[in-house]
Amino acid sequence: MATWQRANPLMRTGKLAAIAFYLCFALFPLYWLIKIAVTPDRLIYTEGTALWPSEFTIGNFTTVIWQTDFLRFFGNSLIVSLSTAAIATLIAAGAGYAFSRFDFRGKRLVIALMLLTQMFPLLMIIAPIYRIIAAMGLLNSLSSLILVYIAFNIPFATFLMQSFFDGIPKDLEDAAMMDGCTRFQSLRKVILPLTLPGLGATLGFVFTAAWSEVLFALMLIKSNASMTFPVGLLTFVSKFSVDWGQMMAAGVLALVPSCMFFIFIQRYLVQGLTSGAVKG
Amino acid sequence: MARLELTGVEKRYGAVEVLRDVNLRINDGEFIVLVGPSGCGKSTLLRMIAGLEEISEGEFSIDGKRMNEVPPRDRDIAMVFQSYALYPHMDVARNMGFSMEIRGEGTPARRSKVAAAAATLGLSALTARLPKALSGGQRQRVAMGRAIVRDPRAFLFDEPLSNLDAALRVEMRLEIARLHRRLDATMVYVTHDQVEALTLADRIVVLNGGIIQQVGTPLDLYETPANRFVAQFIGSPTMNVIAVTPAEGGVRLGNGVLLALPGVSIDVTELGIRPEHLDLADPAASTMTGIADVVEHLGSDTNIYAQVEGIGPLMVRQHGHVALRPGDPVDIAIQPGKAHLFDTAGKALRQA
Secondary structure, eight states, X not given: OHHHHHHOHHHHHHHHHHHHHHHHHHHHHHHHHHHHHTSOGGGTTTTTTOSSOSSOOOHHHHHHHHHSSHHHHHHHHHHHHXXXXXXXXXXXXXXXXHHHHXXXXXXXXXXXXXXXXXXXXXXXXXXXXXXXXXXXXXXXXXXXXXXXXXXXXXXXXHHHHHHHHHTSOHHHHHHHHHTTOOHHHHIXXXXXXXXXXXXXXXXXXXXXXXXXXXXXXXXXXXXXXXXXXXXXXXXXXXXXXXXXXXXXXXXXXXXXXXXXXXHHXXXXXXXXXXXXSSOO | OOOEEEEEEEEEETTEEEEEEEEEXXXXXXXXXXXXXXXXXXXXXXXXXXXXXXXXEEEEEETTEEOTTSOGGGTTEEEEOTTOOOOTTSOHHHHHHHHHHHHTOOHHHHHHHHHHHHHHTTOGGGTTSOGGGSOHHHHHXXXXXXXXXXXXXXXXXXXXXXXXOHHHHHHHHHHHHHHHHHHOOEEEEEESOHHHHHHHOSEEEEEETTEEEEEEOHHHHHHXXXXXXXXXXXXXXXXXXXXXXXXTTEEEOTTSOEEEOTTOOTTOOEEEEOGGGEEEOOTTTOSEEEEEEEEEEOSSEEEEEEEETTTEEEEEXXXXXXXXXXXXXXXXXXXXXXXXXXXXXXXXXXXX
């Protein structure tokens, strides 16, 4: 690869240009988000298409944080997303391990059913979910969201975890059991440390999915007190105006946890923890 | 130290029979090699001894105590895996001391035992490394160290050398032989490499298709194979097998020559002769004539692949250098008393 790059400077430049172009394309909306967030309100329309406003302000951020319900939405979202991520990952890890290591009756059926659940558009099941949650008396509560998100995320998270467990050689467990471990001990001392990247990835995936979900949050939550962040963003749209600056500032703040999460788990994702386990 | 005993042991996966009626006594301190082609059930048998596979039928006992239902951790047997199966997140020392860690033994005891094992295996300088920073041979040593540290009743080896290159394999083979002599422990070793089997074993168990073909010392198997499979599996290069017909006072070869073999059974259909038991002879003394097809000069030996009239391809191994070239005519004689005879089923026939 390296020699190929050195041999063809033209190809290399072309490749870099392509990557740069793609990055600009993908990141431009984010840039626009930040740009509007730091633009003073009176300039939003007059300098609408300028790449950078002539005046810079952090007023939108302070207003959002101190004078709106933003912090509450943020807190609610954090509770929902973290609980969903933790519980869904825990269940998915157990299920993924079972799918990866054990042969049991009905295994194929369960896998097929789980795949099936991924095929329906969410819009189709909004009404039934609403009825169920209403009947359970959970409308307007964060737990309703946690419950629904967990249910939706488990299948994919399970497949994700299963593939991580599949990547851990079975010999390692056998060796641990020969070394005196019970199955649970081998799971805790050998398999679990090796699955950390997988757990991190699954946590991150479920967290972001729950963090940005808007459809069910909109349907199941009406009261301001338990609104999550994406729904809360809509409160910046009033009957007569849209508070663009504050909305964008809130959006920028919403990116922070996701970014932090990925920076945190990135090192687990890139390094192959099992390297050196078998053969070589 | 332990005596392992398998009585009528079978293994089935659903309707598929993997091992049938395995009866084997492994004596205390004995080095047993299970050998056979891929899929013959040798690894499964080893894993059953380890406790990693269930025993479908029959009984396995250690020192007379039934082990069928005992989980691997309570059998006090160590196993070295083909893949080494080192714990990638633990350094060498912790890998080796992991069994003691699980047993809850204190750090000082652990450290001294690991250090001793590391010293014997030449790993002392590497104890702080992770497995990924080791070469294949070093990983192999760590895997062995992990077994030694435990001081188990028996050692199991599952093709431990098959991932190493040829030179390292010879070196590690010697190491395992030395280890066995020093520890004097019961060892069961699985391999498909008959050279490993012949050089390491006190006794070899030859398996094919889930059935034990023969159990015996390396020399037993070489000199008196029980059937054609064992005859062809043990020994390198492979034994020549040619079709013969019974005749008065001997057998008749395909080229019409009568080979005098007193007391031959009339059931004989095939004759086996090892390449090293064929000689290049004077035309007057020879029983077969042919053309040299390929000649391999190995220095110490010369392998001659010959096309023999009326018989087909034969391989002859001669000691030292033989000045022969492809296309040259060869005259071949069978060394007296070295021929093996088989019946239609491949069973060896003893000469009276």
